Amino acid sequence: MTHTLYRKRYIITGQVQGVGFRPFVYRIALDNKVTGTVSNTSDGVFIEVQGDEATLAGFAFDLVDKLPPLAEVTSKTEEELSVVDGEKEFTILASEGKEGNRVLISADVATCADCLRDMSDPENRRYEYPFTNCTNCGPRYTITRSIPYDRAKTSMSCFPLCPDCKTEYEDPLDRRFHAQPNACDVCGPYVWLSEPDGVELCRGTEAIVQTAQRLADGKIAAVKGLGGFHLVCMATGSQGQQAIETLRTRKNRWGKPLAVMVKDIETARAIADISTDEEALVLSKERPIVLCKQRSDAPLAASLNPGTQYVGIMLPYTPLHHVLFKYYAQKTSQLPVLVMTSGNMSSEPIALGNREALKRLHSLADIFLLHNRDILVRVDDSVVRVQQDTGKPQFFRRARGFAPRPVFMADTAPSVLGVGPELKNTLCFTRDNEAFVSQHIGDMQNLEVYSFYEEIAEFLPQILEVSVEAVVHDLHPDYMTTRFAREYGKEHDIPVLGLQHHAAHIFSVLAENKFTGTALGLALDGTGYGEDGMxxxxxxxxxxxVSLEHNRLGRLAHIPLPGGETAIHEPWRIAQGILWKLGITASDKQWTWLDEFSQQSEFLPQLLVRNINTPLTSSCGRLFDAVSAMLGLCHTVTYEGEAAILLEDAQDLSITDAYDCPLVESDDVLQLDTVQLFLQCYQDWERGEAVGAISRKFHLGLVQGCAALAEYAASTTGIDTIALSGGVLQSFTIGTELPKALAAKGLNVIQHIQLPPNDGCISLGQAAYGRQWLLNNS
Known part of the structure; x- marks a missing residue:
């Protein structure tokens, strides 16, 4: 019986390179007995299939139903072609690159179960090999030079495949077919242990064994990982306490909690009360740091995470980590938990290469575990938590495992660059309906971070093959990013646009949710340069x-910052400044900060009376700082958000009462009287009320006040959608209770889904503004 032949072409775009997509297509072609070809191109994966109506239908079904685990399809086009006479088989063609690619860059992925089985089998040639991978796992973004994603365009190009690895690489039915980092200990990268002066001690598995022994002895190791270096030490017992204190002293990082890596999920459960949603996130292929509630009986060193009940936990995500933990567990009597923090000095980017690490980290680490697979793109660990009310993740830092996964926009527009903010910087390039927000870059306050910023600003448009048509920056005239935007615009002869910081926050969350039109936006954070210069x-x-109009309907009450920037680091100044504003200059109960700062405190009223270096702010973050300082929890901050974290941790959750936070109509905008909110905290403190009760009533009062402010604005404008953004939303209490309070008022609440609510989202908001500006002015 003769069957009529047909031929079809499919063009698949999305995350379809470096994820085993072509061998997947090859297998389903064989299963369905169709002929044709499949190839990687800059436009996506091209598939041509030929067969009768039934076999083509089976292939089309499998193409959708049986995708590889790492593949993400964003578009699929189909067209009829002329039949090719005499075609007998299905073949995989060589990759083809050209201008204007439509392929998504795959993020780095944790080691899969199959590769772990290979590594744990003494008969397997990859037994304990610390660079084992396949098409379903391993490095992607961090080793990529350009697209299409092929070995020649990665940092593995300098490692020729041995005969065994080449056979796997060329066999479409092998799970390592075209796994670009494919290697073994015969042909691939290797590790070695080094002294801080660069002298090699040993290499291979012995280097990992010796590293494990040194860690068990309480030493600090610099370990080269996937996107840069970690500083590693014990996290448990008295030795762990001493090692962490040494690390903090060397790194000049005193109070900020440190993340840990644990051997397995059982160990994670031993140190934290992990919910089902948190466990799923810890075990996910992205392997982020997940903030979990620490168990009261967890044997963690007290200096690991002072002042918070939460611990940041991640599982091993590279083969090297797995081998290291295997031997560390053998060398120590302690629970297999290791501090795993960024390999840098405070405020600097994570170290990338071996020579760079030996130069920058030699005073921090006792030993260095190095390897010779180059990291081309530095990427720090992602940090997330699970939202208690929704069970969904909320980002604190979006980086490894997630970047550069795009945010999909509501429509297609020309390419734009959002240069991001000064703190928690990211930058964003758009391409058609995709927005590529970079990995976390950091605080743009030194040349090292700025150099990292320039690296990514050059790398992303090159790999995305986009030509930017506008650039958008923050209104602050002195930000390094503002200067960069002006120079970039001049160099590329494109429009340079400014957008106010908090408007960018709201543009960002609207873009994430593909919202189009008019909405209310509540932006709560620490600092942003206002349109009035305040x-x-x-x-x-x-x-x-759409019209790009925005206006300020309301704000928190102004509070003084005596000493300007110094007040941000010494929040007792803000507390005393608010009390001075209230007419309170002394107390029967001694102010908590007088023992330490009595001289400065005595001088402070002169700044306030003469208005010398005492700017006013409507900052919600500074209000948290002031309450925390007034209650004696944090007079000086050693890391951003410390005062607010300590204040939240102090809450008595059994309290349900809230302080009053009244609305006040003023000449310009509606005002939430947070000064009166602060006064109630102070009055209860004077009366000897427990700090936990005051903290709880403050948090709930602020939530109710913000909800009332939004409700009033909704009633006067007729707008019932409110977008939430800003770093204050990272507070477990505010981030959980405020959306519920707004929803109870009948408002439609939209929040960040794929990006952090902190300033890491700003670049997307800028880019969303710029692309709409181009559409409006085309």
């Missing part, structure tokens, strides 16, 4: 992301 930070905005 310091904003607690703003209710009305934003139209």
């Amino acid at each position: 310091i904003w930070g607690g703003e209710l905005l009305q934003v139209d992301n």
Whole structure:
């Protein structure tokens, strides 16, 4: 019986390179007995299949139903072709590159179960090999030079495949077919242990064994990982306490909690009360750091995470980590938990290469575990938590495992660059309906971070093959990013646009949710340069992301910052400044900061009376700082957010009462009287009320006040959608209770899904603004 032949072409775009997509297509072609070809191109994966109606239908079904685990299809086009006479088989063609690619860059993926089985089998040639991978796992973004993603365009190009690895690489039915980092200990990278002066001690598995022994002895190791270096030490017992204190002293990082890596999920459960959603996130292929509630009986060193009940946990995500933990567990009597923090000095980017690490980290680490697979793109660990009310993840830092996965926009527009903010910087390039937000870059306050920023600003448009048509920056005239945007615009002869910081926050969350039109936006954070030249930070905005009009409807009450920037680092100044504003200059109960700062405190009223270096701010973050300082929890901050974290941790969760936070109509905008909110905290403190009760009533009072502010604005404008953004939303209490309070008012609440609510989202908001500006002015 003769069957009529047909031929079809499919063009698949998305995350379809470096994920085993072509061998998947090859297998389902064989299963369905069709002929044709499949190839990687800059436009995506091209598939031509030929067969009768039934076999083509079976192939089409499998193409959708049986995708590889790492593949993400964003578009699929189909067209009829002329039949090719005499075609007998299905073949995989060589990759083809050209201008204007439509392929998504795959993020780095944790070691899969199959590769772990290979590594644990003494009869397997990859037994304990620390660079084992396949098409379903391993490095991607961090080793990629350009697209299409082929070995020649990665840092593995300098490692010729041995005969065994080449056979796997060329066999479409092998799971290592075209696994670009494919290697073994015969042909691939290797590790070695080094002294801080660069002298090699040993290499191979012995280097990992010796590293494990040194860690068990309480030493600090610099370990080269996937996107850069970690500083590693014990996290348990008295030795762990001493090692962490040494690390903090060397790194000049005193109070900020340190993340840990644990051997397995059982160990994670031994140190934290992990919910089902948290466990799924810890075990996910992205392997982020997940903030979990620490168990009361966890044997962790007290200096690991002072002042918080939460511990950041991640599982091993590279073969090297797995081998290291295997031997560390053998060398120590302690629970297999290791501090695993960024390999850098405070405020600097994570170290990337061997020579760079030996130069920058030699005073921090006792030993160095190095390897010779180059990291081309530095990427730090992602940090997330699970939202208690939704069970969904909320980002604190979006980097390894997630970057550069795009945010998909509501429509297609020309390419734009959002240069990001000064703190928690990311930058964002758009391409058609995709927004590529970079990995976390950091605080743009030194040349090292700025150099990292320039690396990514050059790398992303090159790998995305985009030509930017506008660049958008923050309004602050002195930000390094603002200067970069002006120079970039001049160099490329494109428009340079400014967008207010908090408007960018709201544009960002609207873009993430593909919202089009007018919405209210509540932006709560620490600092943003306002359109009136003042310091904003607690703003209710009305934003139209089509017309690009936005205006300020409300704000938190102004509070003074005596000493300016110094007050951010010494929040007792803010507390005393608010009390001075309230007419309170002394107390029967001694102010908590007088023992340490009595001389400065005595001088402070002169700054306030004469208005010398005492700017006003509507910042919500600074309000948290002031309450924390007034209650004696944090007078000086050693890391951003410390005062607020300590204040939240002090809450008595059994309290349900809230302080009053009244609305006040003023000449310009509606005002939330947070000064009166602070006064109630102070009055209860004077009366000897427990700190936990005061903290709880403050948090709930602020939530109710913000909800009332939004409700009033909704009633006067007729807008019932409110977008939430800003670093204050990272507070477990505010991030959980505020959305519920707003929803109870009948408002439609939209929040960040794929990006952090902190300033890491700003670049997306800038880019969303710029692309709409281009559409409006085309």
